[in-house]
Amino acid sequence: MSGYNRRSFLKVSGTALGGIAVGSTVTVATADERFLVDSKKTSKSEAEAAGLDVAHDLPEIDTLVVEGAESDVEALGVDYAADSTYSLDLPFDEEQVASEDATDEPYYSAQWDKQAQNIPDAHEITRGEGTRVAVIDTGVAAGHPDLQHAVNEDLSQDFTGDGYGAAGPYGGYHGTHVAGIVAADDRNDAGAVGSAPGTEIVDCRVFSPSENAAFADIVAAMVYSARIGCDAANLSLGSYPASRKENGSFYGKILNRTTSYAKNQGTVIVVAAGNDSADLQHDGSLISLPSEAANVVSVSATGPIGFNQGDDGLESPTYTPAAYTNYGTNAIDVAAPGGNFDDYSAGWFYDMVFNAIARPQFDADGNYVGASYTHSWIAGTSMAAPQVAGAVALLRSQRPDLNANKVRKRLRNTAEVPEEFDKTYYGAGELNTYEALK
Incomplete structure (x- = not known):
């Protein structure tokens, strides 16, 4: 892959990123498949009586997710919209990226993201x-050695219905990397370090091995996360650009109900801002879902250029805006370490985020x-968001009295x-985990 500079690489492949916003679009399901229904004026029993199968009953947000013919949905006489799917634009294959064996290096020394946040000092306060x-x-x-201590398999849940279950990497390696950034074990004398290794991880799987994630399944997972008392729910996913027209109004209503419910339950929803190099504040009738929903923490990505590549110091500091990140002063809450890249000189991948897969x-x-x-x-706003989710866990551990807004x-x-x-x-600025605890 030599011979590409940053600009040409972005043009050719979308990014060197983890995340689902790069080049992804909202694909609306065909009219006889799956629908979100406003259930304020109907019920699960009425939907079933109309011949519809109920995939998710979400009374907390007055929403049903049903499967069946659109004519049967219309007969309910309530607001509805077709479900949509989000594509997962995965980063490059890590085996191509990791041309040097990371196991030969002290793992923490590769984690500029944790060094920049003073995570060891934060752990003196709470893990x-x-x-x-x-x-x-x-x-x-x-089963990953860095996550065996953390994953609650009993609470973990599969929202796809594909039969594989939960607490496994059935939809790909992305979720394990995200979870490692949050909670990788710091006491097993191997592997990487997470921001909050003392927290408990609940796997809410919304991606299947070869399929996209349904908007309705993502909403159901958010509701479930709040229902079981999660301090944070991390969504390293999204879709951009989506039109504010078409289903945008209905989706916005459902999202706002969901995030309001989560806030009231004390759950902080953390969302990756996306990897399109897009100005979310000045993009007209377009919207990024779900990062532009109310009551969420939208996270952009930063990263160094030249980390661990000699004695001359960094070409750019760890808080440099990443080449790919979406931005917009009022569209972003905070920035966090997500990884960066420049060219394919030796060791360039050290500027990305290292953790479990x-x-x-x-x-x-x-x-x-x-x-x-x-x-x-791996690099992406997908890697930036769990830095914030980990910080939420640390802060809530120290101050359980703080509500989601605080x-x-x-x-x-x-x-x-x-x-x-x-x-x-x-x-508001670059995430400062240690300062938040102080």
Whole structure:
């Protein structure tokens, strides 16, 4: 892959990123498939009596997710919209990225993201004990050595209905990397470090091995996360650009109900802002879902250039806005370490975020037969969001009395915009986890 510079690489492949916003679009389901229904004036029993199958009953937000003919949905006489799917634009294959064996290096030395946040000092205050974080993603590998201590398999849930279950990387390695950033074990003398290794992880899987994630399943996972008392729910996913027209109004209503419910339950919803290099504040009739919903923490990405590549110091500091990140002063709450990249000189991947991954394996019939557990570098706002979710766990562990709004306010008030960069990339500023605890 030599010979590409940053601009040409972005043009060719979308990014060197984890996340689902790069190049993704909202694809509306056909009219005879799946629908979200406003249930304020109907009920599950009435929907079933109309011949519809109910996939999710979400009374907390007055919403049903039903499957069947659109004519049967129309007969209910209530507001509805077709479900849509989000595509997962995965980063490059880590085996291509990790051309050097990370296991030959001290793992923490590769984690500029944790160094920049003073995570070891934060752990002198709290490791996140007594808290719970939902990871709404491709699935979290409970068997990974860095996550065995953290994943609550009993509470973990599969929202796809594909039959594989939960607490495994059935939809890909992305969710395990996200969970590792939050909670990788700091006391097993191996692997990487998470921001809040004392927290509990709940796997809420919304991606199948070969399918997209349904908007309705994501909403159901958010409601579930709040219902079971998660301190934070991490969504390293999204779709951009989506039109504010078409289903935008209905989706916005459902999202706002969902995030309001989560806020009232004390759950902080943390969302990746996306990887399109887009100005979310000046994009007209377009919207990024769900990062532009109310009551969420929208996170942009930062990262260094030149980390661990010699004695001359960094070409750009760790708080440099990432080449790919979406931005917009009022569209972003905080920035956090998500990884960066410049060119393909030796060691360029050190500027990305290093943590756990689990690569699923299937036989010819599609049966899951296990996973390979390792670590690697990935970059994206997908990696920035769980830095914030981990900070929420630490803060809530220290101050369980803080409600969701006060947690968000603390994170914003202790963040700072670097003098040498434009605030449009940072919202309130760069995440300062240790300062938030102090």
